[in-house]
Amino acid sequence: DADVTQTPRNRITKTGKRIMLECSQTKGHDRMYWYRQDPGLGLRLIYYSFDVKDINKGEISDGYSVSRQAQAKFSLSLESAIPNQTALYFCATSDQTDTGELFFGEGSRLTVL
Amino acid sequence: GQNIDQPTEMTATEGAIVQINCTYQTSGFNGLFWYQQHAGEAPTFLSYNVLDGLEEKGRFSSFLSRSKGYSYLLLKELQMKDSASYLCAIMDSNYQLIWGAGTKLIIKP
Numbered sequence: 096d097a098d099v100t101q102t103p104r105n106r107i108t109k110t111g112k113r114i115m116l117e118c119s120q121t122k123g124h125d126r127m128y129w130y131r132q133d134p135g136l137g138l139r140l141i142y143y144s145f146d147v148k149d150i151n152k153g154e155i156s157d158g159y160s161v162s163r164q165a166q167a168k169f170s171l172s173l174e175s176a177i178p179n180q181t182a183l184y185f186c187a188t189s190d191q192t193d194t195g196e197l198f199f200g201e202g203s204r205l206t207v208l
Numbered sequence: 209g210q211n212i213d214q215p216t217e218m219t220a221t222e223g224a225i226v227q228i229n230c231t232y233q234t235s236g237f238n239g240l241f242w243y244q245q246h247a248g249e250a251p252t253f254l255s256y257n258v259l260d261g262l263e264e265k266g267r268f269s270s271f272l273s274r275s276k277g278y279s280y281l282l283l284k285e286l287q288m289k290d291s292a293s294y295l296c297a298i299m300d301s302n303y304q305l306i307w308g309a310g311t312k313l314i315i316k317p
Contacts, residue, residue: 137212137295137307138251153304185250196241197305199250 098122101186101200109208114173116203118186126189127169128197129153129161131182138185144169176207210234212308214296219314224286228294228311230279236301242270242281243295245310251295254281283313291315 099120108114118127129141140153142161150161158180160172173180186200212232220226230240239258243251257263257272257279269282281294293310300306 135216135309137297137309138305139307140304196253196256197243197251199252201250202248 097201099186099188099198099200101184101203103203104201105204107206107208108176110175110177112176112207114176114205116171116184116186116205118169118171118200120167120186120188120198120200122188122190122198123166124188124190124198125166126191127163128187128189129159129169129171130185130187131155132185132202133182141171141184173205176205178207181205181207210298210300210306212296212298212306214294214308214311216309217312217314219316220283220286222286222288222315222317225282225284226286226313228281228283228296228313230281230296230308232277232279232296232298232306232308234298234300234306237274238299238301238303240270240272240279241297241299241305242268242279243297245293245295247292254294286315288315288317 128143130138187197242254245251255270296308
């Protein structure tokens with residue numbers, strides 16, 4: 096089983112719908128991240144959390160919200176999806192060291208029609 | 209502003225050596241990472257450099273020159289499974305990762 100699990104892996108939805116992407120991890124890491132990846136662009140940080148009570152906006156947080164339900168769970172919501180949110184979304188974790196290698200989930204491919 | 213440049217695509221031959229360059233301009237520097245990403249899969253960690261010089265790990269090596277804002281990833285004895293995208297990322301002064309767009313490496317027999 097993967098250490099970082101994302102659900103759903105693929106989702107097609109319509110403009111205006113609310114979507115939640117879920118991430119759970121068994122690595123025991125405190126730090127969790129949500130990224131999106133678009134062709135020709137680097138990974139861009141949406142939100143990150145260093146512990147259950149800590150939530151921080153990343154580079155591109157507009158149109159997204161997150162919830163850190165537990166150390167092991169970090170979910171990303173699109174309150175009203177729009178087509179330019181079509182992308183591959185990755186959840187990642189790291190430990191507390193500042194050399195923190197990231198461990199990624201397998202990705203969630205979201206298509207907004 | 210912050211900027212990381214990598215070639216978009218490179219082609220190499222099985223068994224050969226390839227060098228993938230990364231140049232950067234960022235607000236502060238707390239380390240440089242290389243990740244490998246096979247098509248449709250998650251990125252996986254390859255290397256981390258924070259001091260100048262060469263770090264060797266099996267067939268892969270990574271070099272850093274902080275004064276030049278330059279790094280390269282060297283892959284030796286190329287195998288078909290090395291066909292992937294290679295992502296360069298800088299940890300900035302806020303300990304946030306800034307990612308390059310990645311270099312797609314195509315290996316030909």
